[in-house]
Amino acid sequence: MPNHILSVEQFDRNYLLELFAHADWLRNLPRSSQRSRLPHHILATVFYEPSTRTRLSFESAMARLGGAVLTTENANESSSATKGESIEDTARMLQGYADIVAMRHPVAGMPERAARASSIPVINAGDGAREHPTQALLDVYTIQRELGQFDDLHIAIVGDLKYGRAPRSLALLLRASRGTRITFLAPPTVPVGDDIKQALDQAGVSYQEASTFDDVTDAHVVYQTRIQRERFADEASYEKSRGYYVIDQSVMDRLEASAIVMHPLPRVDEIDPAIDDDPRAAYFRQAENGVYVRMALLDQILR
Numbered sequence: 146m147p148n149h150i151l152s153v154e155q156f157d158r159n160y161l162l163e164l165f166a167h168a169d170w171l172r173n174l175p176r177s178s179q180r181s182r183l184p185h186h187i188l189a190t191v192f193y194e195p196s197t198r199t200r201l202s203f204e205s206a207m208a209r210l211g212g213a214v215l216t217t218e219n220a221n222e223s224s225s226a227t228k229g230e231s232i233e234d235t236a237r238m239l240q241g242y243a244d245i246v247a248m249r250h251p252v253a254g255m256p257e258r259a260a261r262a263s264s265i266p267v268i269n270a271g272d273g274a275r276e277h278p279t280q281a282l283l284d285v286y287t288i289q290r291e292l293g294q295f296d297d298l299h300i301a302i303v304g305d306l307k308y309g310r311a312p313r314s315l316a317l318l319l320r321a322s323r324g325t326r327i328t329f330l331a332p333p334t335v336p337v338g339d340d341i342k343q344a345l346d347q348a349g350v351s352y353q354e355a356s357t358f359d360d361v362t363d364a365h366v367v368y369q370t371r372i373q374r375e376r377f378a379d380e381a382s383y384e385k386s387r388g389y390y391v392i393d394q395s396v397m398d399r400l401e402a403s404a405i406v407m408h409p410l411p412r413v414d415e416i417d418p419a420i421d422d423d424p425r426a427a428y429f430r431q432a433e434n435g436v437y438v439r440m441a442l443l444d445q446i447l448r
């Protein structure tokens with residue numbers, strides 16, 4: 146059976162611990178040893194939505210492991226989807242060309258449909274506002290690397306919690322941690338969903354909703370996110386939601402010296418670039434960590 150990665154629901158604490166150890170191990174291998182892991186393997190990256198980090202870090206991961214990459218970076222325009230080909234037929238084609246697929250789609254559930262039709266593993270690289278499971282993995286891996294643990298932390302999740310798939314997947318994945326306290330900080334137009342709150346309740350994860358950065362000055366992690374302009378029905382609704390929570394020097398001055406600021410990126414105006422040189426700004430290190438987590442995933446699935 147193919148080993149699809151479709152949702153954070155698939156991951157438990159042991160999975161995280163093993164994956165992170167594997168990512169660390171691969172990271173520390175000499176380049177020549179990394180390259181000997183997956184020669185003759187082919188990854189197809191099929192992206193129906195724009196991406197910088199996810200697509201390129203998957204491709205970098207496969208290249209570092211010695212494999213090859215086929216890519217459709219703008220599949221909505223350049224693939225036969227424009228001619229009406231179904232996602233199932235596309236999946237059946239891909240299994241003849243590659244050993245594994247990383248797929249991003251603007252419609253929730255499309256990677257899952259592709260996976261059902263596919264004899265090779267399909268990795269959800271982000272589907273609509275629903276899930277971004279590999280982002281959540283690299284986020285928790287980053288917390289572990291930066292703070293030495295992912296338990297017993299106060300984590301503030303900030304920004305677009307209605308349409309943001311990264312914060313959604315992160316909140317759900319934090320159920321695999323222990324002693325976590327989450328504070329959600331979202332504009333009133335894009336609050337955290339009841340389904341997330343229910344899932345956290347069922348898992349016994351403590352959370353609260355707050356309205357100002359004053360409520361999270363003791364946070365160990367401040368996870369900022371972009372307002373997802375592309376998911377709003379109109380520009381006016383987007384404009385109503387932006388600009389509420391901007392991390393600038395005045396916010397940094399109130400955070401703990403040991404806190405970290407994360408962001409799945411891209412950012413627009415919700416983090417002032419003037420704080421980029423603050424050692425607590427972890428978002429570029431976080432993006433780089435994506436390569437090692439995706440190397441570990443590819444290596445575990447294909448070997």
Ligand code: CP
Binds near residue numbers: 280
């Ligand atoms: N974090 C993330 O998914 O970035 P991209 O949209 O650039 O892939």
